[in-house]
Amino acid sequence: MGKELEILDQEFSNSNAIVLDDGEKIVWDSKPKVIPGVGALEAESTVNLGGGVGLMTGNKLSSFLGLGIFLTVILYQYLAIPGLVIGVLFTISIIVLPEIHRIMRSKNTSYYITNKRVIFKLWMMGKSFQKSLDFDNIKRVTLQNDEDGKGTIYLLPKRDPGFKTHKFTTGDVTHFPILENIENPVEVFETLKELVYEK
Numbered sequence: 311m312g313k314e315l316e317i318l319d320q321e322f323s324n325s326n327a328i329v330l331d332d333g334e335k336i337v338w339d340s341k342p343k344v345i346p347g348v349g350a351l352e353a354e355s356t357v358n359l360g361g362g363v364g365l366m367t368g369n370k371l372s373s374f375l376g377l378g379i380f381l382t383v384i385l386y387q388y389l390a391i392p393g394l395v396i397g398v399l400f401t402i403s404i405i406v407l408p409e410i411h412r413i414m415r416s417k418n419t420s421y422y423i424t425n426k427r428v429i430f431k432l433w434m435m436g437k438s439f440q441k442s443l444d445f446d447n448i449k450r451v452t453l454q455n456d457e458d459g460k461g462t463i464y465l466l467p468k469r470d471p472g473f474k475t476h477k478f479t480t481g482d483v484t485h486f487p488i489l490e491n492i493e494n495p496v497e498v499f500e501t502l503k504e505l506v507y508e509k
Contacts (some may be wrong), residue, residue, distance in 0.1 A: 461495025
């Protein structure tokens with residue numbers, strides 16, 4: 311019986327199903343629009359290997375690449391060609407792995423606004439999970455509009471919601487839940503304000 315429940319739980323966590331309460335309806339849903347790029351070459355970003363793998367600044371990138379080249383030379387001296395291959399692969403992985411993680415996280419993240427709450431379908435290190443923030447726990451809703459037509463909505467809660475979101479650009483943990491890189495942000499912002507402040 312325990313094994314059956316474990317299998318069902320695993321299937322549910324990997325499914326696209328969103329659990330709604332009785333009388334709850336989805337008003338809006340979307341995915342973050344993250345443009346793929348070589349993450350380590352992006353400017354104004356940082357490495358965060360704790361909660362979410364992020365991107366690197368030029369200074370950190372050059373430090374890691376320097377370490378990779380140094381390691382490659384040392385390994386080559388002791389292991390010849392196999393050491394050279396290991397060192398080169400290590401150096402390449404410093405650039406590529408954070409970007410792969412960022413793309414996977416954006417593809418597996420979804421946002422939903424219902425008539426009762428905001429639902430976050432999040433993904434981290436291969437695990438998918440659903441969290442939500444009820445309207446009665448939202449103190450303030452703010453909008454940051456980007457030049458490319460996308461935007462980020464910040465949801466300041468009254469009480470700790472019990473979960474954190476991570477920025478796609480840096481991997482940093484946010485202090486409160488956000489709907490990041492969404493299209494039509496002004497329209498979504500107005501809809502959310504009406505739902506939150508009429509409660």
